[in-house]
Amino acid sequence: MNRKPPSQQPLAVRISSGPERLAGLGPLLAEARSAVGDVPALLELAKSAAETAPNPGEGGTAFLWEMLASVTAVDVAAGRVIEPHLDAAAILAQSAALAAGSQAARHAALPDRNGPDAGAWGVFAAEAAGLRLEAKATDGSFLLHGAKPWCSLAAQLDHAVVTAHLDDGGRAAFAVDLHAQGVSFEDPRWSSLGLREIPSGTVRFDAVPAVPLGDAGWYYRRPGFAWGGMGVAACWLGGAVAVARGFKEALVAASDGGRKPDQLALAHLGEIDRTLTALTGYLARTAEAIDAGELSGSGAWSEALRVRGQVATAVEHIQALVSQNLGPAPLAFDPVYGKRMADLSLYIRQHHTMRDDAQLGARTLKGDHPW
Structure with missing residues (x-):
């Protein structure tokens, strides 16, 4: 062959x-x-x-x-x-x-992500019990106080978009220089076998200047929040495609060696094919709707929940099918396969499974559905 x-x-x-x-x-x-x-x-x-x-x-x-x-x-x-x-x-x-031409834009210039010193950026929006990041307004500017969890690669980044709590109870997004005085990084004690090179830990902020990005709640209201969530799902899809390609290559290699794939292996490869074909078609239609301005309102997050749920479920199913067919050998002896499976298993845990489905169900109950 x-x-x-x-x-x-x-x-x-x-x-x-x-x-x-x-x-x-x-x-x-x-x-x-x-x-x-x-x-x-x-x-x-x-x-x-x-x-x-x-x-x-x-x-x-x-x-x-x-x-x-x-x-x-x-x-x-x-x-x-x-x-x-x-x-x-x-x-x-x-x-x-959003800020173009406004007084806020004239007084708080945003960092240029393409400037010579812009460097690498992260987005830190997670919350955790016992940790809280607050933004305090002081003389027309904002200072960050507190701690932010799940900050991947924070000590190696230059800037980040972070969400913080406001005095009125809302939350807003801010751009922050991670090299600024008052920023400190806790040892994440990262023991994960998946994404080993990308530790996620807590960052502490002690009166650190920050530039507001929109007003209270803007970060979550903007359609880009949903679009970004679907971008993460596109990454998961890519991981699933890699798993599927590896499975196909393993079957071809076995066939070249005289061991033809049995009906079960072929059935699973066929199921993987139609699953990935359906997912890419779904993402193609969704991307087209986004660019056409059809997913810029309240329904954008419902669609993001559908996309993320469909992709995450498919990823786990494809991993299970491939692992069952190939057995323990590649997990034990193939470092590329083992890394891919471990990395992907941790990455898709950004999807909250039944909790996200419950959120979608609540929106569906209110009539936010296409059927």
Whole structure:
């Protein structure tokens, strides 16, 4: 059979773009493959990706998701690094568009993510019991006080978009310089076997200046919040595609060695094929709706919950099918396969499974559904 040599250019993940546009991802994917396990190189990859990545909702949403999925298909951790950097870029662009011409914009210039000193960005919006980050208004500006959990790679980043509690009980987003005086990083004591190179820990802020991005609640109200959530799902999809490609290659290798795949293996490969085909079609239609302005209202988050739920469920199912078919050997002896499975299993835990379905069900009960 015609086997692909290991040195061949990594394959892009197609959602809807044509071959020529996908071919343009070649250099980025080659960089991703050479940067596996090297965090500084992965951060440079994120900055490189931002130079050509479109923002969601501006006509190239499907290509943005293809970029995220394709990098993640090369290495799940690489996708996990570039996704928040691109999300931060989109948030800054949306905030700048909102503030354009306003008095707030004239008095609080946003960092230029493409400037010479902009560096690498993260997005820290998680909450945890016993930890609270507050933004205090002082003389027309804001200072951050408190702690933020689940801040991935914080000590190696330059800036971040963070959410913080306001005195009136609301929450708002802020841009913050992670090199500023008053920022400190706790040892995350990261023991995970998945995403080992991307520790997530607590960052503490002691009177750290921050630039507001929109008003109270804007970060969550904007359609970009939902669009960003679907971008994460595109990364999960890329990881699932990598698992599926590895499974197919294993079956081809076994066949070349004289062991033809049985009906069970072929049935599972067929199920994986139709699952991924359905997912990419769903994402293609969703991206088209975003770019057409059809997912900019209250229904955007419901669609994000559907997309994330569908992709996360499919990822876990594909992992289970492949693991059952290939058995323990690749988990024990194939470092690429083992890393991919461990990284992806941790990454998709950003989906809250039944809690997210309950949130979707509550919205459905109120009539927010397409059927």
